[in-house]
Amino acid sequence: MRMKSITQITGGTITSPQGFQAGAVYAGIKKDDTKLDLGILYSDIPAEAAGVFTTSNIRAAAVTLCQERLKKKNKVSALVVNSGCANAYTGSQGMKDCEEVASLAGEARGVPPNEVLVASTGVTGQLLPMSLIREGIKKINISPDGGRTLARAIMTTDTVPKEAAVYVKNSDGDYIIGGIAKGSGMIHPNMATMFCFLTTDAKVNGEFLKTALKKAVDISFNMISVDGDTSPSDTVVILANGMAGGNVISAGSAESRKFQKALNEICINLAKSLARDGEGATKLVEVTVNGAKGTGQARIAAREVIGSTLIKTAVHGGDPNWGRIIMALGQSGIDVELEKIDLSIGNVDILERGKPLPFNEASVVRALEQKDVPIYINLNMGRGLATAWGCDLSEEYVGINSEYMT
Amino acid sequence: MRMKSITQITGGTITSPQGFQAGAVYAGIKKDDTKLDLGILYSDIPAEAAGVFTTSNIRAAAVTLCQERLKKKNKVSALVVNSGCANAYTGSQGMKDCEEVASLAGEARGVPPNEVLVASTGVTGQLLPMSLIREGIKKINISPDGGRTLARAIMTTDTVPKEAAVYVKNSDGDYIIGGIAKGSGMIHPNMATMFCFLTTDAKVNGEFLKTALKKAVDISFNMISVDGDTSPSDTVVILANGMAGGNVISAGSAESRKFQKALNEICINLAKSLARDGEGATKLVEVTVNGAKGTGQARIAAREVIGSTLIKTAVHGGDPNWGRIIMALGQSGIDVELEKIDLSIGNVDILERGKPLPFNEASVVRALEQKDVPIYINLNMGRGLATAWGCDLSEEYVGINSEYMT
Numbered sequence: 136m137r138m139k140s141i142t143q144i145t146g147g148t149i150t151s152p153q154g155f156q157a158g159a160v161y162a163g164i165k166k167d168d169t170k171l172d173l174g175i176l177y178s179d180i181p182a183e184a185a186g187v188f189t190t191s192n193i194r195a196a197a198v199t200l201c202q203e204r205l206k207k208k209n210k211v212s213a214l215v216v217n218s219g220c221a222n223a224y225t226g227s228q229g230m231k232d233c234e235e236v237a238s239l240a241g242e243a244r245g246v247p248p249n250e251v252l253v254a255s256t257g258v259t260g261q262l263l264p265m266s267l268i269r270e271g272i273k274k275i276n277i278s279p280d281g282g283r284t285l286a287r288a289i290m291t292t293d294t295v296p297k298e299a300a301v302y303v304k305n306s307d308g309d310y311i312i313g314g315i316a317k318g319s320g321m322i323h324p325n326m327a328t329m330f331c332f333l334t335t336d337a338k339v340n341g342e343f344l345k346t347a348l349k350k351a352v353d354i355s356f357n358m359i360s361v362d363g364d365t366s367p368s369d370t371v372v373i374l375a376n377g378m379a380g381g382n383v384i385s386a387g388s389a390e391s392r393k394f395q396k397a398l399n400e401i402c403i404n405l406a407k408s409l410a411r412d413g414e415g416a417t418k419l420v421e422v423t424v425n426g427a428k429g430t431g432q433a434r435i436a437a438r439e440v441i442g443s444t445l446i447k448t449a450v451h452g453g454d455p456n457w458g459r460i461i462m463a464l465g466q467s468g469i470d471v472e473l474e475k476i477d478l479s480i481g482n483v484d485i486l487e488r489g490k491p492l493p494f495n496e497a498s499v500v501r502a503l504e505q506k507d508v509p510i511y512i513n514l515n516m517g518r519g520l521a522t523a524w525g526c527d528l529s530e531e532y533v534g535i536n537s538e539y540m541t
Numbered sequence: 542m543r544m545k546s547i548t549q550i551t552g553g554t555i556t557s558p559q560g561f562q563a564g565a566v567y568a569g570i571k572k573d574d575t576k577l578d579l580g581i582l583y584s585d586i587p588a589e590a591a592g593v594f595t596t597s598n599i600r601a602a603a604v605t606l607c608q609e610r611l612k613k614k615n616k617v618s619a620l621v622v623n624s625g626c627a628n629a630y631t632g633s634q635g636m637k638d639c640e641e642v643a644s645l646a647g648e649a650r651g652v653p654p655n656e657v658l659v660a661s662t663g664v665t666g667q668l669l670p671m672s673l674i675r676e677g678i679k680k681i682n683i684s685p686d687g688g689r690t691l692a693r694a695i696m697t698t699d700t701v702p703k704e705a706a707v708y709v710k711n712s713d714g715d716y717i718i719g720g721i722a723k724g725s726g727m728i729h730p731n732m733a734t735m736f737c738f739l740t741t742d743a744k745v746n747g748e749f750l751k752t753a754l755k756k757a758v759d760i761s762f763n764m765i766s767v768d769g770d771t772s773p774s775d776t777v778v779i780l781a782n783g784m785a786g787g788n789v790i791s792a793g794s795a796e797s798r799k800f801q802k803a804l805n806e807i808c809i810n811l812a813k814s815l816a817r818d819g820e821g822a823t824k825l826v827e828v829t830v831n832g833a834k835g836t837g838q839a840r841i842a843a844r845e846v847i848g849s850t851l852i853k854t855a856v857h858g859g860d861p862n863w864g865r866i867i868m869a870l871g872q873s874g875i876d877v878e879l880e881k882i883d884l885s886i887g888n889v890d891i892l893e894r895g896k897p898l899p900f901n902e903a904s905v906v907r908a909l910e911q912k913d914v915p916i917y918i919n920l921n922m923g924r925g926l927a928t929a930w931g932c933d934l935s936e937e938y939v940g941i942n943s944e945y946m947t
Contacts, residue, residue, distance in 0.1 A: 193871030193879050224867050224879060226895065259864030260897060367871055444850070458665030461630050465599030465773055473599050473630055489632065491666060 147300020148282030151313040152336035154179040154378040157281035159288030162271025164219030171288035181210035182374035185345040189369035195223035196233035212250040215240035256328040286315040308381030310337035316405040328368040338377035340385040355402035416526030427519030432469040437523035439467035447528035455499035477513040553706020554688030557719035558742035560585040560784040563687035565694035568677025570625035577694035587616035588780035591751040595775035601629035602639035618656040621646035625663040662734040692721040714787030716743035722811040734774040744783035761808035822932030833925030838875040843929035845873035853934035861905035883919040
């Protein structure tokens, strides 16, 4: 029997790959002292690193710090992350504090400060409580089993920690990719920035790591939407410490294609768990657009459908309102002709070449009541294919977001 | 004492200008027989006409018909409009029905069918109930006092009819511009398409009428947002029958500038009443962005802020969460530097050159509790200025939209 070459590891997390440790404490940044709010990820040896960050023109201090350090091709030994305060819109003092946080973590772990990355999520417009962080950072104990603890420490409105890992059989030595993520709105500037931190013990060329991460993010985190807003702090970072041994994985090889495939899989897995746990969400919606004129158009259309408030509310209420999907395709600006569109919701075919098929309304209502709602659209205009994920919009979302600060 | 040259007419409506009549009936298209769902606007003499329509790539039959007739520079004598069924996504049969509706209205009013425009709003994906319309259209009685009746006949989820008129003192004969509008979501493909129908007895050159309407729509209806969705049926139409007499108003004259100003005023007035009556809305939010690098960037920024779900919910809950406004500016993609931004909410100054001012939280909460919530932003980057209008997002919005069809 031949084993699958990429396997999900049950209970896998960010410390599943060799040579990574993590830990976290409650430092007092969050109000609720039953939670964790300050954590460290540590690699036993300096790792190759790559990052993808928010597209916002106004970025939080930690994003600026990470971008500068990664640009200099620094190896990375640690990542320090806090929740409860995003240290965003805080000017030069915020930047100084961020640098101090990196130094403190470097000191605590005995690595040079410029080998440390920082990530912060929480309320914007407020400075970090530095005295609490100075105390807290010393108390963090790290261990090879600390992944779950770190996953909990980055949660804000998330209702569950998000973790995953895959085992990859490789001609030249097997390896693992692990990761954790948080973010319960697509992005919430005040509380639910999107973070994903990934690790691997694969030996990966730095340049290839960068392009592979960008590709994986494009088809995963860039294809989910909870509320369409973009945080100043969104961060995806991967560390590759090479401890699995073997030859360096570089672009263009069979090994690099397998690495890309595994990285895509774990990113999509984590992205879906973010969408499923969207604020107030009760369902995961998966929109696949096929037959577009090119991948670009398919991506735009899939995101337009997943992002429509009217579709989100219809899915929430189990309302078989297919006109709203056509509306979203029409407004997306891509090439589309009503007379060519095939549409199905769950396993119910709704439109064939733009014509409503006789369908049982109750069966659509039933499809919309499932935990997973797949919507499949074929535009029959070309070969472009893309999938996007989101969730329904509930009364609870409004409740969460209208009372956050007060 | 000098009279103001443009005056709002109390109780003014679409039949306030000379030579316009309107009327409506319940034809049975809507389920609720206490409502009106079929109406006609009629000009005593053929009028110059111009229109602005949905940007969606998939349009309803009525939009296609209007666009074709206006392209041929037809004069227009009547507009027939129904609510309850949008006749959208209905293919060639939908187009045939739409043409028949125009012919029936022309017959009823004794004008050539190609001088009739059509507008339909309501559920998508369903054909018009033609037998009911054939019967209903004969029963419509029009009168010079029928404006309010027509305003009611175009309502869907609107809670109040929207009407306005202005009186314009002109060197060469005074005139009136009147109008009605509907749309309680920015655009709701199934029930709340945006319509605005305008009339004037001014004698206006056809080409100028077209450009003037486009300009007025750009700073009014194109600057409101309830939920960011675009209907296949959005329609703004103006008829100018010239019955006020005087010389023809053409581009470049003092009279044309005054006409533009009056048209802007009535369009902004009606646009604001749409935003105020947004589905589930309890407040009108007005966002002014000043100091942008050009008007284009100011428009983008103002619409990004008004369109943010997070800001809508914060305003709804009276949450003084200014970070969300900075977040929206950052994600808008325009040129912006945190260190230059001034921000105030209501009469409370929040940021000066990017730095939080000491403000009383209670006073911001109070400002957010008002029926009108003005948000003023100066980017201090240039001279671009724009204003956008929207509303808060409430639990009720979700309720309305998750249960529409079922």
